[in-house]
Amino acid sequence: MAFKRLNILVVDDNAAMRGLVRTVLTAFGCEMIFEASTAQHCVEVLRAKAIDIIVLDWKMKPVDGISLVKLLRNPNKSPNPYVPIIMLTAYAELSKVREARDAGVTEFMAKPFSADALYRRIQSIVNRPRPFVRTKVFFGPDRRRLAKPDYEGPERRDDEVQSA
Structure with missing residues (x-):
C-alpha cells in the first residue's frame, strides 16, 4: 500500500499522543501527517487540506471526540462528511464501541494500541471502504459488518441479495 500518498490528520489534545501516532505513521511511510489539538482546529485543517483519514481521540476538551464525529458527519456543517475516522481511545468497553459506531466512526481502536x-x-x-448510509437518525459508514445469508428482512442490502 502506498502510505506516502495518504493525507492523515491526527486529532488529540495530548501532544505526546499525537507525536506517538505521527511516529508510527511515519514508520509506515506516511509523509503528509497533519495534527490538530482541538475540534475547531480539526475543522480548520479539513477546510484547508484534502484529508484521507482522521485518527481521533475520544477524550478531548472543550469538545470531545464523539461530539466532533457527529459534527463531521453532518453534511450541512462538515467540510468532508465522508472522511474515514479511526477512533483511538482508552475507552474500550462495548458500550463505548457501540456509541462510537453509532456516531459514525469508521474504525475503533483501544489504547494502548499496536502499530500492527x-x-x-x-x-x-x-x-x-465501507459504503455510507443515510437514514433519518444516522449518516456514516455502514455499521453492518457481518453478512447474514439467512436474513430475508426488508432492510437487506442489495449487494447481499442472492439470486435464485
Missing part, C-alpha cells in the same frame, strides 16, 4: 493494529485499520479503510 493501526496498520490493519488503515488498510481496511483503503482496501475495503
Whole structure:
C-alpha cells in the first residue's frame, strides 16, 4: 500500500499522543501527517487540506471526540462528511464501541494500541471502504459488518441479495 500518498490528520489534545501516532505513521511511510489539538482546529485543517483519514481521540476538551464525529458527519456543517475516522481511545468497553459506531466512526481502536493494529485499520479503510448510509437518525459508514445469508428482512442490502 502506498502510505506516502495518504493525507492523515491526527486529532488529540495530548501532544505526546499525537507525536506517538505521527511516529508510527511515519514508520509506515506516511509523509503528509497533519495534527490538530482541538475540534475547531480539526475543522480548520479539513477546510484547508484534502484529508484521507482522521485518527481521533475520544477524550478531548472543550469538545470531545464523539461530539466532533457527529459534527463531521453532518453534511450541512462538515467540510468532508465522508472522511474515514479511526477512533483511538482508552475507552474500550462495548458500550463505548457501540456509541462510537453509532456516531459514525469508521474504525475503533483501544489504547494502548499496536502499530500492527493501526496498520490493519488503515488498510481496511483503503482496501475495503465501507459504503455510507443515510437514514433519518444516522449518516456514516455502514455499521453492518457481518453478512447474514439467512436474513430475508426488508432492510437487506442489495449487494447481499442472492439470486435464485
